[in-house]
Amino acid sequence: MPAPPGHRLTDPQAANDLLMYRLNRLLAVAGSLVVRLCEGGYGITRREWGLLMMLAQHPGMPPAELARRLGLDRARTSRAVTSLLAKKLITRDAMPGDRRQAVLTLTPAGQAVHDGLFPQVKALNQELLAGLEAPDVRALDHALSDMQQRAEALVAARTDVPRTYRLRGGRHTD
Numbered sequence: 001m002p003a004p005p006g007h008r009l010t011d012p013q014a015a016n017d018l019l020m021y022r023l024n025r026l027l028a029v030a031g032s033l034v035v036r037l038c039e040g041g042y043g044i045t046r047r048e049w050g051l052l053m054m055l056a057q058h059p060g061m062p063p064a065e066l067a068r069r070l071g072l073d074r075a076r077t078s079r080a081v082t083s084l085l086a087k088k089l090i091t092r093d094a095m096p097g098d099r100r101q102a103v104l105t106l107t108p109a110g111q112a113v114h115d116g117l118f119p120q121v122k123a124l125n126q127e128l129l130a131g132l133e134a135p136d137v138r139a140l141d142h143a144l145s146d147m148q149q150r151a152e153a154l155v156a157a158r159t160d161v162p163r164t165y166r167l168r169g170g171r172h173t174d
Contacts, residue, residue, distance in 0.1 A: 019147075030128055037120050042113050043087070047072070047080045049117065052106065055090060056114045060103040062095065089113060 008017040015021050031046065038049045050070050055061060058069075067077035081104065084090045089110035095101035106114065129137055 030124065033124055034121055037117060041120075042117055044089070044113065045080070045083075047076065048084055048089075049121075051077070051080050051084060051104075052089065052110055052114045053118070055104055055106050056111065056118075059105045062101055062103055066104065084110070 005011070009019055012018045034049070035046050038044050038046050042049075044052070050072075051066060054066055054069055061069075063077055063081055064074065066081075067074050070077070072080075081090070081092070085092060087109075088107055090104050091107055092102045092104055095103050129140075132140065
């Protein structure tokens with residue numbers, strides 16, 4: 001059922017009415033607990049945690065694919081990969097058949113970090129959802145999937161929005 005006309009999410013009047021602002025605030029608050037678990041308990045960053053989770057689910061992934069799936073730029077992914085390699089939590093091996101390409105895999109130590117941290121992050125997620133009834137959780141899951149698809153389509157279609165160039169101070173220059 002669509003939101004009623006004039007609802008604060010469909011007709012925002014202030015920052016607190018904007019969907020992306022509210023999602024960002026939720027991520028900032030709940031994500032701070034994940035950061036504390038990652039950094040305080042395991043000595044990794046939240047970005048490194050994302051890489052470990054993805055590699056636990058998809059071992060042997062090339063760095064470019066990892067960046068794409070996580071929605072990160074290649075430079076940030078490269079820095080996280082370099083850090084995880086130094087911490088001996090992942091390995092980088094030449095791709096069979098194309099030695100110019102590399103694949104990343106968790107080491108036993110990396111798997112141990114994942115196996116120790118994942119249940120804690122899972123518990124935080126469950127606590128966040130604990131106030132919702134089962135049909136609301138299913139509706140939220142469906143809504144998030146739908147919004148993700150819409151966001152990806154918007155990014156692909158909106159060529160009129162200028163790109164940012166963070167290395168050049170954040171402004172578009174030709």
